[in-house]
Each structure stands twice: as structure tokens, then as C-alpha cells.
Amino acid sequence: MPSASATVFSPASPEAVFRHLAVAEAWPVWMRLSVARARRATAGTPDPNGVGAVRAIFPVKEKVVAYEPSTHYAYVMIGFTPIRNYRADVRLTPKNGGTEIEYAASGEGPGAGAVLRFATRTLAKLLAGHASRCKPGCPAH
Structure with a gap:
């Protein structure tokens, strides 16, 4: 199965980066998707954003399968x-006063390798950048 990963650094804390991953409504903000909406469609247990939570980010739905605050999502x-x-799988490691973010993905289908390489690089960079300059008004702030 094709896979890809990207590792980037953010001056934001692991806690701040993790909040941006866990809060569904924050995804369109840090992904810069002005036309997309995201919401938690189903709550997880015991944390509403945790394992079992389903978020709807038009046009897809994603189910949380790992939720280890500040370290793994x-x-x-x-x-x-x-x-x-x-x-x-997104792993967060404290490093140099900030966070090392490893964004890894796998999947199958035509062109999956290229799509996964592009997605992991792009998502990791956008997440790192936004988390480090998040302003009031962001759902994860």
C-alpha cells in the first residue's frame, strides 16, 4: 500500500498543535479552505473529539482512531x-521549544502515492504555520 510522510517544525507547543488537529471546526481555518465547513458529526468517548469521533469536512468524513493528547492523532x-x-497518523514531539510534526498517511487507488506525498507535505506545512500564529477567533484557540 502506498504511503508518504512529511516532518516539519512549528514553534507552537504540542498542546496547541494537537488542538488544531482535534477540533473539527479548526480544520478549514488552518487548511485555508474558505469555502469548506467542518463539524463534528459524531462525538467520541470519553472525549467528544477523541476515538470514535466522526468529523465531516465536505465532501469527506473522517473517523478518529487514535487520540493521545499532545502526542498522537x-x-x-x-x-x-x-x-x-x-x-x-500525526505524531507530535516536543523539540527546541516547539513541536516536531510528523504527518504520515497511507492508502490505495490510482495515483495514491503522488496524492499522499502532496497531502502530507501540504497538511504538515499548513498545520505548523497556522498553529504558530493562531489568533483569537480560531476554533482551536
């Missing part, structure tokens, strides 16, 4: 998905 795409068996 993982999700799989469910329902309609351009990449079959898609799974992303």
Missing part, C-alpha cells in the same frame, strides 16, 4: 473517499 476516511483505506 490518527484518523481514517469513511464513506466517499478518493483514496481507499486512507489512514493518517
